Amino acid sequence: MIDNKKELQIAALQNGTVIDHIPSDQLFKVVSLLDIENLKTPVTIGYNLDSKKMGNKGILKIADKFFEQDEINRISLIAPAVKLNIIRDYEVAEKKLLHLPDELTGIVKCNNPKCISNNEPMKTRFKVIDKEMVTLKCEYCEMKTKKEDIVLL
Amino acid sequence: MKKNSFVSVADLSKEDILRLVKSAGSFEENPNRKILEGKVCATLFFEPSTRTRLSFETAINRLNGKVIGFSDAATTSSSKGETLKDTIKMVSNYADLIIMRHYLEGAARYASEITDIPIINAGDGANQHPSQTMLDLYSIYKTQGKLNNLTITMVGDLKYGRTVHSLIVGMSHFKPEFEFIAPEELRLPDTYKQFMEEKGLSYKEYTDFSEEVINRSDILYMTRVQRERFTDLMEYEKVKNVYILKNSMLKNSKENLRILHPLPRVNEIAYDVDDNPKAYYFEQAKNGVFARQAIICDVLETN
Ligand SMILES: [Zn+2]
Numbered sequence: 001m002i003d004n005k006k007e008l009q010i011a012a013l014q015n016g017t018v019i020d021h022i023p024s025d026q027l028f029k030v031v032s033l034l035d036i037e038n039l040k041t042p043v044t045i046g047y048n049l050d051s052k053k054m055g056n057k058g059i060l061k062i063a064d065k066f067f068e069q070d071e072i073n074r075i076s077l078i079a080p081a082v083k084l085n086i087i088r089d090y091e092v093a094e095k096k097l098l099h100l101p102d103e104l105t106g107i108v109k110c111n112n113p114k115c116i117s118n119n120e121p122m123k124t125r126f127k128v129i130d131k132e133m134v135t136l137k138c139e140y141c142e143m144k145t146k147k148e149d150i151v152l153l
Numbered sequence: 154m155k156k157n158s159f160v161s162v163a164d165l166s167k168e169d170i171l172r173l174v175k176s177a178g179s180f181e182e183n184p185n186r187k188i189l190e191g192k193v194c195a196t197l198f199f200e201p202s203t204r205t206r207l208s209f210e211t212a213i214n215r216l217n218g219k220v221i222g223f224s225d226a227a228t229t230s231s232s233k234g235e236t237l238k239d240t241i242k243m244v245s246n247y248a249d250l251i252i253m254r255h256y257l258e259g260a261a262r263y264a265s266e267i268t269d270i271p272i273i274n275a276g277d278g279a280n281q282h283p284s285q286t287m288l289d290l291y292s293i294y295k296t297q298g299k300l301n302n303l304t305i306t307m308v309g310d311l312k313y314g315r316t317v318h319s320l321i322v323g324m325s326h327f328k329p330e331f332e333f334i335a336p337e338e339l340r341l342p343d344t345y346k347q348f349m350e351e352k353g354l355s356y357k358e359y360t361d362f363s364e365e366v367i368n369r370s371d372i373l374y375m376t377r378v379q380r381e382r383f384t385d386l387m388e389y390e391k392v393k394n395v396y397i398l399k400n401s402m403l404k405n406s407k408e409n410l411r412i413l414h415p416l417p418r419v420n421e422i423a424y425d426v427d428d429n430p431k432a433y434y435f436e437q438a439k440n441g442v443f444a445r446q447a448i449i450c451d452v453l454e455t456n
Binding site for chain 2: 112116117
């Protein structure tokens with residue numbers, strides 16, 4: 001009974017996408033990377049919710065929106081362990097996993113101050129050269145960035 | 154996007170390098186040709202480099218091309234805040250080819266993405282200087298008759314020396330043995346060691362500049378050890394005279410050994426080496442024109 005009440009912290013969704021288990025401190029970055037501000041459909045944002053597993057989590061319920069795989073892969077860098085469910089007629093129709101893409105465009109900042117991407121109005125572009133260790137290489141200045149040094153734009 | 158640009162040594166396949174080296178050889182045999190008749194080449198030097206610019210402009214002039222451009226960003230609109238994109242777009246309306254040097258890393262790659270005419274990178278900050286690497290590779294090929302299975306010894310500043318880093322990448326197709334001689338503070342960065350390990354290449358590192366290593370080398374690639382590269386000036390004082398090549402150190406070296414240096418030198422090669430037939434650094438600089446003729450004709454697909 002108590003569990004059911006908790007589930008109701010957020011309204012149920014008829015059709016759309018639920019992204020659960022987002023680390024709370026990454027929630028608003030996820031919102032921005034998925035360009036949710038520009039959606040016209042109803043979106044419920046849950047922030048600092050109780051979570052047995054994570055202590056505290058964020059959740060997004062986005063009505064009538066089904067993301068393409070490369071759209072949702074954009075958040076794999078900051079929230080690799082999210083649960084993403086596609087809802088059709090109140091039921092989970094599909095579960096999606098995130099994959100780190102081969103290339104990241106306009107998401108990560110280059111840490112090299114002498115890189116052209118920090119000096120021109122342009123998008124950054126990185127190759128993911130090691131998916132397991134999450135090592136990136138700037139396509140412009142060719143400098144490598146390790147996971148712990150990644151800064152998002 | 155623009156496959157005909159020449160931006161980074163890492164883009165070149167083994168076949169590309171061999172094609173360019175052979176083409177450079179044919180330009181050396183016959184440097185004055187009318188291949189670029191009717192073509193306009195822009196040399197955009199956002200950062201001055203007289204040596205590189207003259208070498209490129211000589212290459213163009215010997216092929217009957219026309220040159221436009223600037224030799225210093227202080228005289229151009231980029232000093233008035235124009236973006237690189239706008240400058241490249243504007244010049245692309247006038248020229249068939251852009252040769253550019255820029256103080257920012259990745260500038261040539263970015264330029265190649267925003268124009269349809271070929272871009273040749275004549276140096277982008279500390280990142281790449283691929284035409285220097287082509288002239289180094291051509292010099293090695295010419296003096297050794299091959300690129301395969303050579304022992305290449307690199308001496309001096311292996312940390313910041315971009316010619317060293319690019320030569321490692323360029324030679325990596327040809328099963329070299331690398332020997333690296335550098336002071337502790339200027340050792341080769343780990344990223345290049347990883348690169349060689351991934352390619353299955355063997356290398357050794359030393360802090361001593363010994364005759365033993367010289368004697369088994371086919372190529373001795375000398376670089377400047379600059380004072381401003383040291384965080385600890387005591388360390389500089391200790392090593393500044395250690396990485397100097399003197400003629401006496403060459404007495405038991407291999408017959409085919411050649412000494413290369415990207416120039417300008419400071420004191421790392423003693424003047425008594427200049428008269429040794431194994432000294433090759435002045436001819437190496439001359440090879441730059443032929444290597445650049447080959448690069449220009451390759452990106453313009455003139456043959
Ligand atoms: Zn960069």
